[in-house]
Amino acid sequence: MSDLRVTDFDFDLPAELIAQQPPAExxxxxxxxxxxxxxxxxxxSFAALPSxxxxxxxxxxxxxxxxxxxxxxxxxxxxxxxxxxxxxxxAKIEVLLTESVDDxxxxxxxxxxxxxxxxxxxxxxxxxxxxxLEAEIIxxxxxxxxxxxxxxxxxxxxxxxxxxxxxxxxxxxxxDADTDRERYQTVFSRERGSVAAPxxxxxxxxxxxxALTARGVEIARITLHVGLGTxxxxxxxxxxxxxxxxxxxxxSASAAGAINxxxxxxxxxxxxxxxxxxxxEHCAAQAAGAPLQPHSGETEIFISPGFDxxxxxxxLTNFHLPQSSLLMLVSAFAGREQVLAAYRHAxxxxxxxxxxxxxxxxS
Numbered sequence: 118m119s120d121l122r123v124t125d126f127d128f129d130l131p132a133e134l135i136a137q138q139p140p141a142e143x144x145x146x147x148x149x150x151x152x153x154x155x156x157x158x159x160x161x162s163f164a165a166l167p168s169x170x171x172x173x174x175x176x177x178x179x180x181x182x183x184x185x186x187x188x189x190x191x192x193x194x195x196x197x198x199x200x201x202x203x204x205x206x207x208a209k210i211e212v213l214l215t216e217s218v219d220d221x222x223x224x225x226x227x228x229x230x231x232x233x234x235x236x237x238x239x240x241x242x243x244x245x246x247x248x249x250l251e252a253e254i255i256x257x258x259x260x261x262x263x264x265x266x267x268x269x270x271x272x273x274x275x276x277x278x279x280x281x282x283x284x285x286x287x288x289x290x291x292x293d294a295d296t297d298r299e300r301y302q303t304v305f306s307r308e309r310g311s312v313a314a315p316x317x318x319x320x321x322x323x324x325x326x327x328a329l330t331a332r333g334v335e336i337a338r339i340t341l342h343v344g345l346g347t348x349x350x351x352x353x354x355x356x357x358x359x360x361x362x363x364x365x366x367x368x369s370a371s372a373a374g375a376i377n378x379x380x381x382x383x384x385x386x387x388x389x390x391x392x393x394x395x396x397x398e399h400c401a402a403q404a405a406g407a408p409l410q411p412h413s414g415e416t417e418i419f420i421s422p423g424f425d426x427x428x429x430x431x432x433l434t435n436f437h438l439p440q441s442s443l444l445m446l447v448s449a450f451a452g453r454e455q456v457l458a459a460y461r462h463a464x465x466x467x468x469x470x471x472x473x474x475x476x477x478x479x480s
Contacts, residue, residue: 119423121356126448127439128460135288136473139300144322147475149463156455158462161478163320166433169478170387172333174431175379177372179315179392180338182306184274185281186214187293190239190252192232205246208232210239212265213284214277215312216344216365221267227254230261239265241280249280274309284312286472288438301472310342310365316435316472317390335384337375341366341392341416351440356421361442363415366396370411376428377408385430391443394429394450395420401427421445422453431480436463436470451479 140146150159150169161169170176190210210233216224227233235257241250249270256264270276283293283301293301303318305326329336346362353359376397379386388394399416400409419442432450437443448456459477468475 119355119357119421121422121453122354123351123356123359123440124354125356125453126441126444126457128457128464130439130464130470134464134467134470134474136469136471136475137289137291139296139319139473140469143300143304144320144325146320147468148478149459149466149468149475150478150480151451151455151459153451153455153479156452156458158459160466163476164325166325166478167328167332167334169480170329170332170334170431171385173335173382173384174387175335175337175375175384176329176387176389177337177339177376177393177397178303178305178318178321178389179341179396180303180305180307181311181315181340181342181392182309183283183302183311183314183343184214184309185277185283185298186312187282187284188212188214188241188250188277188280189282190241193238193240205242212239212241213312216342217310218264221269221273223252223265223267225263225265226261227263228261230263233263243280249276286313288471289473305338307338308340308342308367310340311344313343314472315341315343315390315392317433317476319473320433320476321389334387335375335379337372339366339368339372339393339396341396343392346442351442356445359419359421359442359445361417361419363417364392364395365413365415366399367413368396368400368409368411373409373411380408380428386428387431387433388429389433391432391434391437391446394432394446397428398424398426419445420449422449424449426450431478433476433478435472435476436460436468436474438471447477447479 146163148161148163192207211228213226237254240248251268252265283297342365344364399418
């Protein structure tokens with residue numbers, strides 16, 4: 118059993134180092150490179166990434182796509198006439214969709230939660246005031262969690278595209294802008310379903326991917342949809358008490374084949390982001406030493422110091438929040454003291470932190 122506490126993963130971060138905007142150009146972020154064996158650090162730029170990879174390395178990307186999951190609703194009563202203007206003066210409710218459960222059923226976080234009981238009906242208007250979606254609260258959870266049943270519409274995701282907002286993390290203290298619809302997506306995103314970006318992938322440009330391929334780096338793609346766990350703070354004191362929410366993933370036949378070949382040929386597997394680490398190591402644990410098989414499923418794997426990595430040999434990742442499960446994952450990969458020392462270096466050198474910030478390469 119680990120004696121580590123959540124507070125053992127704390128560090129001081131000046132608020133001005135939390136990136137509020139993406140860099141002016143994608144791919145121009147700084148990158149702190151760490152040698153895990155020695156703890157040695159080198160200040161570099163993301164543009165140097167191809168030079169740090171070897172011919173034959175397998176780079177694994179998460180191609181999940183962020184949906185415009187932040188919505189604003191109004192409460193209505195059973196007998197409300199939607200053609201009237203009465204409902205427009207009712208309480209305004211913020212709804213953050215976090216997971217699709219079934220056709221029309223979504224888990225969500227609502228704010229203010231005290232005003233949204235089971236049975237509450239919500240309408241979601243467009244900027245012109247036309248009602249685009251209707252939903253009923255059918256289940257209540259802790260800390261603002263709710264289960265919503267939406268009234269069927271022809272194309273739910275096209276409605277989200279019209280009325281939804283990009284769900285920027287709470288430490289980005291501004292409203293989302295039109296530019297976030299492009300910059301809070303990776304250039305290789307394809308499968309929609311995340312409510313937060315797999316942020317290590319935000320640095321990549323098509324030119325970066327071409328440079329990696331030209332260097333002889335193989336690229337594989339998996340999908341893990343980032344869900345509620347990204348927004349939920351750890352509410353326990355001890356690391357061995359941490360439990361994460363489940364997130365959906367897919368390991369395709371091509372990705373499974375590429376990973377199996379890399380393992381068989383003793384080639385390094387480089388994970389782009391903690392979502393890739395969690396997916397690969399979950400699948401490795403399930404396979405128990407056998408070759409990976411293509412499949413879809415859910416994972417709630419929690420990786421902290423003492424974890425035995427089976428697949429991942431290098432990691433590109435952004436800087437993470439103090440006392441977070443993601444910082445614990447990185448510490449498991451490179452050592453808690455070394456990682457915290459790297460974070461202190463990053464603070465001293467004014468690196469930009471979190472989703473729109475700079476990155477680390479740990480090898």
